[in-house]
Amino acid sequence: MDIVKKLERELFEGNLETKTSKEEVLEVIEMVKSFVKIDGALAVISDLTKDVSYIYAGHFGTFLGVKPFELSMLDTIWEDEIFQKIHEDDLFERHLLEYEFLHFLKEIPPSERLNYATKSYLRTNTSKEKVRYITHRTSYLKTTENGQLALVLCLYNFSDDQAPNVGIGGKIMNKITGDKIEVKTYHHSSSLLSPREGEILQHIERGLLSKEIASALNISVHTVNRHRQNILEKLKAGNSMEAVQRAKAMQLIT
Amino acid sequence: MDIVKKLERELFEGNLETKTSKEEVLEVIEMVKSFVKIDGALAVISDLTKDVSYIYAGHFGTFLGVKPFELSMLDTIWEDEIFQKIHEDDLFERHLLEYEFLHFLKEIPPSERLNYATKSYLRTNTSKEKVRYITHRTSYLKTTENGQLALVLCLYNFSDDQAPNVGIGGKIMNKITGDKIEVKTYHHSSSLLSPREGEILQHIERGLLSKEIASALNISVHTVNRHRQNILEKLKAGNSMEAVQRAKAMQLIT
Incomplete structure (x- = not known):
């Protein structure tokens, strides 16, 4: 969603x-x-x-x-x-x-x-x-x-x-004290990506290809690509590069 | 004033x-x-x-x-x-x-x-x-x-x-365009100090004593001290150090 x-x-x-x-x-x-x-x-x-x-x-x-x-x-x-x-x-x-x-x-x-x-x-x-x-x-x-x-x-x-x-x-x-409230950055939004999706995006960020990610996580390339598609949709990103940037902005990946 | x-x-x-x-x-x-x-x-x-x-x-x-x-x-x-x-x-x-x-x-x-x-x-x-x-x-x-x-x-x-x-x-x-207006910093206020006062304050800033300033400008120590007093009053400063800081903030001296 x-x-x-x-x-x-x-x-x-x-x-x-x-x-x-x-x-x-x-x-x-x-x-x-x-x-x-x-x-x-x-x-x-x-x-x-x-x-x-x-x-x-x-x-x-x-x-x-x-x-x-x-x-x-x-x-x-x-x-x-x-x-x-x-x-x-x-x-x-x-x-x-x-x-x-x-x-x-x-x-x-x-x-x-x-x-x-x-x-x-x-x-x-x-x-x-x-x-x-x-x-x-x-x-x-x-x-x-x-x-x-x-x-x-x-x-x-x-x-x-x-x-x-x-x-x-x-x-x-x-507004009363003028203090900034320390909120863990986008703490609640972190549930936007599943742990597996976060893991895959982290691999994408490091420059790994779908084939390499599949091999690293011991899953099929088809599954990796399905995850990639979901990530783009969830982050409303046009491509993987944009998805990485947005996920970094919200500290979903480091 | x-x-x-x-x-x-x-x-x-x-x-x-x-x-x-x-x-x-x-x-x-x-x-x-x-x-x-x-x-x-x-x-x-x-x-x-x-x-x-x-x-x-x-x-x-x-x-x-x-x-x-x-x-x-x-x-x-x-x-x-x-x-x-x-x-x-x-x-x-x-x-x-x-x-x-x-x-x-x-x-x-x-x-x-x-x-x-x-x-x-x-x-x-x-x-x-x-x-x-x-x-x-x-x-x-x-x-x-x-x-x-x-x-x-x-x-x-x-x-x-x-x-x-x-x-x-x-x-x-x-407020309409959001533009900052380029105003020469404290242009009008620069008339606050006379040219001679500015000159003396500049010497003070460089660490010269009243005696040395008098000698440099070919005026009496008494005159230097009278200028110093006027500078403090005009800049509402408690001492020369403060006067230098304020004059720098308003770009009266460099």
Whole structure:
């Protein structure tokens, strides 16, 4: 199962039963509008109880092709049009970070769940000449009565740091203390590949051919190739090279 | 004249004649309250037409000794209680940055003045064990009818980058394009020291004694010492060492 489906399943778990009220949603939209007027960011408010999103952008919207200061609504929690502007490796790692964040939040008391945010740096696809970094921040703004996460806010903006980065530099921050939360990097996502798939990818990384891997693991070449195919699908990678890079970014292989 | 007085004089220039309306101020306060609820920052709105400030903090307020989610008002545009929590070298450089920013804004068309913001990293004095960096952002939110800057917003928050920094890393950003504005570092502030004072400070930096400087410049030791005293006052430095460091940070000497 790919990471977006995995994330989606857990985000919606139990959430579609209780709904946010119209007033709660309007209150958050007004709050976000004010935020955006000062910050200039592009904001996506996703309602996990209704499977919809609201997009409202400040000046930064123009950069990602969204008209500033106009509210629009999407019939899904995923802002796909914006995702298309992001470098696909970074988008993938961002999904992993959100998955880790979700697990982190589920492990702490409901009353503390709104105190955390993620921050990461993503490359955009907008410029052919040079890489342009943007910041991506996520926090949860409302829970349902039973403590389920209900309204999520994603904020995109220019990064004032344009220094080249390896990976998205994803972190989880405590908004109250300012502390970075030490999370084992992509700990939960590590279950994405089976131990055998991890082993095979490690061999691929070392430059072994399918035939050599088969021989090393005492399995057939056909089995190795089937595993390879599964690895590509799970990591949403176009080829083995890309799969290795992504698995390294999420520390599935060393 | 010290930098704060210099800044203050230019900030108020012509501004005390026209006043912001109560409605304008209330609108901005409400906008900032929403911003702070999401960002967690400590916000200071300064009204240059009335010489007052409003402070409203999110969770970050606690770190700087300001109770979160309570509006308070100051009878000045300077948030001195907060300034006291900032490392004095950084605070000084921050004032210089604001001075540069003000000059930069005065040189561009009034209609573009609200499109820029400064960003810097400041050390706080709160922890004895280790330096803690916070971010400081400034932008102008309203101008008077005749284009004078009227309402200024300063935002303080935790920095997610705690890497040691030389100086405050001050920059002016275009909020619409995300571009850093190339401003000759502390160009306007360079008039703070006279050419002769700069020359003397350069000699001090090279380790020369007053007697040696007097001889090199063909002036009396008494004159050198009078210049030294003026330099310390202008740079708000406690001793020559500190004066050298500050002058280097603002590139008055090389």
